[in-house]
Amino acid sequence: MTAWTEGPVKKTLAKFAEQKEDFRLTSGEPVHRLYTPVDLADQDYLEDLGFPGEYPFTRGVQPTMYRGRFWTMRQYAGFGSAEETNARFKYLREHGQTGLSVAFDLPTQIGYDSDHPLAEGEVGKVGVAIDTLADLETLFAGIPLDKVSTSMTINAPASTLLAMYQAVGRKQGVPSRALNGTVQNDILKEYAARGTYIFPPGPSMRLVTDIFAYCAREMPDWNTISISGYHIREAGATAVQEVAFTLANGIAYVQAAVEAGLEVDSFGPRLSFFFNSHLDFLEEVAKFRAARRLWARIMRGRFGAKNPRSWMLRFHTQTAGVTLTAQQPDNNIIRVAWQAMAAVLGGTQSLHTNSRDEALALPSEDSVRIALRTQQLIAHESGVAETIDPLAGSYYVETLTDRIEAEARHYIERIDAMGGAPAAIERGFIQSEIHDSAYRYQREIESGDRVIVGVNKFQVEEEGPRELLRVDPEVAERQRAKLARIKAARDGGAVDRALGALEGAARGRDNVMPHILEAVEAYATLGEINDILRKVFGEYHASTAL
Amino acid sequence: MAQEKIRVLVAKPGLDGHDRGAKVIARALRDAGMEVIYTGLRQTPEQIAEAALQEDVDVVGLSILSGAHRHLFPRVVEALRRKGLGDVLVIGGGIIPTEDVPELKRQGIAELFGPGTPTAKVVEFIRKMVGAERESGRDVEP
Numbered sequence: 001m002t003a004w005t006e007g008p009v010k011k012t013l014a015k016f017a018e019q020k021e022d023f024r025l026t027s028g029e030p031v032h033r034l035y036t037p038v039d040l041a042d043q044d045y046l047e048d049l050g051f052p053g054e055y056p057f058t059r060g061v062q063p064t065m066y067r068g069r070f071w072t073m074r075q076y077a078g079f080g081s082a083e084e085t086n087a088r089f090k091y092l093r094e095h096g097q098t099g100l101s102v103a104f105d106l107p108t109q110i111g112y113d114s115d116h117p118l119a120e121g122e123v124g125k126v127g128v129a130i131d132t133l134a135d136l137e138t139l140f141a142g143i144p145l146d147k148v149s150t151s152m153t154i155n156a157p158a159s160t161l162l163a164m165y166q167a168v169g170r171k172q173g174v175p176s177r178a179l180n181g182t183v184q185n186d187i188l189k190e191y192a193a194r195g196t197y198i199f200p201p202g203p204s205m206r207l208v209t210d211i212f213a214y215c216a217r218e219m220p221d222w223n224t225i226s227i228s229g230y231h232i233r234e235a236g237a238t239a240v241q242e243v244a245f246t247l248a249n250g251i252a253y254v255q256a257a258v259e260a261g262l263e264v265d266s267f268g269p270r271l272s273f274f275f276n277s278h279l280d281f282l283e284e285v286a287k288f289r290a291a292r293r294l295w296a297r298i299m300r301g302r303f304g305a306k307n308p309r310s311w312m313l314r315f316h317t318q319t320a321g322v323t324l325t326a327q328q329p330d331n332n333i334i335r336v337a338w339q340a341m342a343a344v345l346g347g348t349q350s351l352h353t354n355s356r357d358e359a360l361a362l363p364s365e366d367s368v369r370i371a372l373r374t375q376q377l378i379a380h381e382s383g384v385a386e387t388i389d390p391l392a393g394s395y396y397v398e399t400l401t402d403r404i405e406a407e408a409r410h411y412i413e414r415i416d417a418m419g420g421a422p423a424a425i426e427r428g429f430i431q432s433e434i435h436d437s438a439y440r441y442q443r444e445i446e447s448g449d450r451v452i453v454g455v456n457k458f459q460v461e462e463e464g465p466r467e468l469l470r471v472d473p474e475v476a477e478r479q480r481a482k483l484a485r486i487k488a489a490r491d492g493g494a495v496d497r498a499l500g501a502l503e504g505a506a507r508g509r510d511n512v513m514p515h516i517l518e519a520v521e522a523y524a525t526l527g528e529i530n531d532i533l534r535k536v537f538g539e540y541h542a543s544t545a546l
Numbered sequence: 547m548a549q550e551k552i553r554v555l556v557a558k559p560g561l562d563g564h565d566r567g568a569k570v571i572a573r574a575l576r577d578a579g580m581e582v583i584y585t586g587l588r589q590t591p592e593q594i595a596e597a598a599l600q601e602d603v604d605v606v607g608l609s610i611l612s613g614a615h616r617h618l619f620p621r622v623v624e625a626l627r628r629k630g631l632g633d634v635l636v637i638g639g640g641i642i643p644t645e646d647v648p649e650l651k652r653q654g655i656a657e658l659f660g661p662g663t664p665t666a667k668v669v670e671f672i673r674k675m676v677g678a679e680r681e682s683g684r685d686v687e688p
Contacts, residue, residue: 109561118561121614122614195562196561359661360643439570446666456664468643544583544584546582
């Protein structure tokens, strides 16, 4: 190695300088010129990598991975009314999408009905508006819930939407035990990065563990949480921070559930994760492998889980929305393609590919089809899915995997010392680490150290906007009219009784889920149900410190 | 003669919780020597105008990614006018389709900064606009 550095390398450098003095990953870590077996001297194959489907799952959670079945192709979709989103779901299914993923509008995400004053201007904008069970019935009309798996990106009011889904299943004649899907239900990342919280952390954690306990009994195949690094990364975190903060949140949920009296293996197998796939291709592949190994070690070592399914980190991936540029939007197709490839090489169970126009508006039908085709091209044409974890053994990828695991572990130790993730969030530690990274990234772009094609290099005069999706401004009015009709038609006494019982459960220790289900089936609104919880639990207000 | 620092209120109207852009801009403005106050999330136009009044700011910077800008940005301008703050410079950013820009400008948003805008451009714009007003005699410290 020294002979090589001192000989040929030195001679070449004398003639041609390298492009930069300093090569760095998005996380700021230096990238060396070359990686060799020396970098992996400490790695033990069986201990650190092992075989797919076996502890520590570095190489994947299933023994045959994509040779048996591809990842679920799950495009996140939702806008306007339940009718419009139902039509988009059917369009995506016709084009070969294999799972549904529901985007809710902001009023729904924050537990407000469409007629709430704060919902003005927001109804149906970033997702579908859901006020009552009737909307969810429309959303899944003609889509048999025993034949699809559905992911719902909903957090603060997750309990309400989960109950509505269960109720739609009942109306379709599908028993709860046969329902398959995921409710995001990850409230800690809302305080840390995404901002759609309602209640303070304490009662929010109680709602999370109520869902764990309820699903263990009633919906055994349902993923009760999707512990999400995605938003943490979008807010500016590095790859290492994404793994560290996500798993630290995961530890907090497991801890809370154990403290609530649940046995770790009763809910451990139903925990799932959600990661971002960013620009640094090889770092991203390594990140997924490192996260899987670290979680296996935490669940077995720290929590003493016995069931191998509790050790497995199963995850959904979305390509990085924040990396898409409004400039030269077609370039985004290419960015998304390699981000998706990184997710597949990292062993994801489910994938959403972003559309090229998302830095401008919600995706148009054409754009979302190209995004879905990107996944199908990787699956059927690239060949990378035909053997398991094909980058294993790369000196560089293994070095990165080891490094990300070690650094994430170091962060988790610091968070443990503060009293765990909720305490670290309350004192603003996680938010400020994320913010520092976001600012550094922006500075790198502005100084030109980090090239973003079309933004700070290779710019062109931009053409006018192409056809963008517009949410029909009438949606809000129609939604409010529908809500009024349902309120007029329902049995008000049944609503009051159910809401009263819910308030009692929320004030005491009973699981709130059966009461929410009863309220939902009486067509109580999302706003009414969450107002009860607001009354009992109070509301959270984040710090405005910069 | 030392001039008072330019004061900026960075605000997130509506329900959108994505504040990476708002916070990055806030920090860049502060690094450029301005006084920056952040409202936090989920502010109504009235709350933003009230904060602008209390904090006696020269500039209000709004950020929205949810598509509610056409509804909410003009309401902030109205609320500021009602409080006698019609002179405050209002700028906006976020996911704003180019075709919405002329209408928003007509309604009193001085400039809109889309994704990929260098923070230096925002700093320069604020300095130019606020500086010009100060030179014309308004708000100049004795």
